[in-house]
Amino acid sequence: MRQGGRVGLGLVLPLALAIGWEIAVDSGLVSGRLLPPPSRIGATLLDLAASGDLLMHVEATLIRVGLGFLWGAAAGILAGALVATLPILRWLVDPSVQALRAVPSLAWVPLFILWFGILETPKVLLIAVGVFFPVYVGVSGAIASVDRKLVEVGRIFRLSRLALAWRILLPAVLPATLVGLRTGLGLGFLFVVAAELMGASEGLGYLLVDGQQFSKPDQIVAAIITFALAGKLADMVLVTLTRPLTRWQDTARESL
Amino acid sequence: MTGATVQVGRGPSLQPLTQDTPVLIVDDLSKTYADGTQALSGISLSVRPGEIVALIGGSGCGKTTLLRLIAGLDHASRGTVQVDGETIREPHPNVGVVFQEARLLPWLNVAGNVGFGLAGLPRSERRARVARALERIGLAEHGGRWPRELSGGQQQRVAIARAFVTHPRVLLLDEPFSALDAFTRRDLHDQLLGLWGETKPTILLVTHDVGEAVTLADRVVVMRPRPGRLDETIDIGLARPRDPVAAHHEGAVRRVMAALDRSLRPAATHPPLAPETRAAWW
Structure with a gap:
């Protein structure tokens, strides 16, 4: 089936559910008090957008995710590269990192609040923690599994250490690193909700809390939809920016 | 005592630079792995500029190990490799390698x-x-x-x-055609010789294909396994371009086959069974 057709098919189910719910509420079959119909959610979204509130909340959330992503990714790449290249560090550090990785993210929240208060620092830090682990795992795994046979090709052509890193190691680890970054960005959006639920005066997470406390389900659903769009958009930006770097490994793209 | 003796006329730099001055000299090369397995024992070989030498032998006779030592990818336990009079300790700019996989x-x-x-x-x-x-x-x-x-x-x-x-002055080929079908292999032999004709590098080709060795090489060296060492050398002495179906080509193939056969029969190193042992079988 053509690509357009597949996308169209994927839209059938959500559209049918939305239209069905709209009709059900409209005809009085259900009240729609706890789950408002799409028209009411759309109106709420438009109101929020028109007042400029939506943009303000989206901006606050994106800045937190962006900062957390930068810190987490930088730390993940650095730690992953060090642990993969220095055996002593791998034996010393990696077991502890793997143990910390097993801690559920939300378990950090009380501790971070105690340590850093409830302002921006603990929020960005929590997101950075979420981003760190997939990037760390991706980078260290990629470096550890670089094909020794390709490194030998570099030795045959007498590459210096720097040239070997630049011309063979870097391109070899790039795909797995990018997968790690992409997973990390997804987790960043997951963690920003947790961060904003711990107390915020702006951000999409604040809209969720506010909607719950003042019983505004339309606002909650509107915030959820905005989260989905923002997350998807950020992912698309990351993929588009990095696609030229991994063009060589795409096998299926031409045939799509 | 031997360390104190001055070696005269052994290094290529001391010889007049003629066409026959070897570009590659392997001297008494041995390789023993950490677990005690001896992979190579006392390999000596010299190759002239532009010569194509095929190393042939069954698997496990150390062909690839020898090539890796010459390439400077691994270190020998004893003996030396020299290219253009320089001792190889790491990959050398004048030595090229083609591996079994394209890499x-x-x-x-x-x-x-x-x-x-x-x-x-x-x-x-x-x-x-x-x-x-x-x-x-x-x-x-x-x-x-x-x-x-x-x-x-x-x-x-x-x-x-x-x-x-x-x-490169020396090109090391480690069974580069072994994973290819016979037709592709024929094609690649021609292209290899075409490239070789341009700069005439010295080629050391590891192979287990007798036909390939005879088609490409000036000299075929048979290796024996456990530990790997050099056995007989067969001069091919056929003009290029070669015709693999010609009678003289067939004759060269048969000579290499015979040498290979002798290298696989350990008769020379083990005496025949004693008469009384044989009698016990009756």
């Missing part, structure tokens, strides 16, 4: 792979050499393709071109 870098296109070892050259020279090599191996139109889009034979051709374009 192309998947993130570089075909032209990028062929020119991988030419980073030090000016761009125009690099382009010219890559273009000429691609022409030679029949991939002139495919410089922009990715390695994954090529067949196995095409990939190995790119690997051979990559080794040739740096104009």
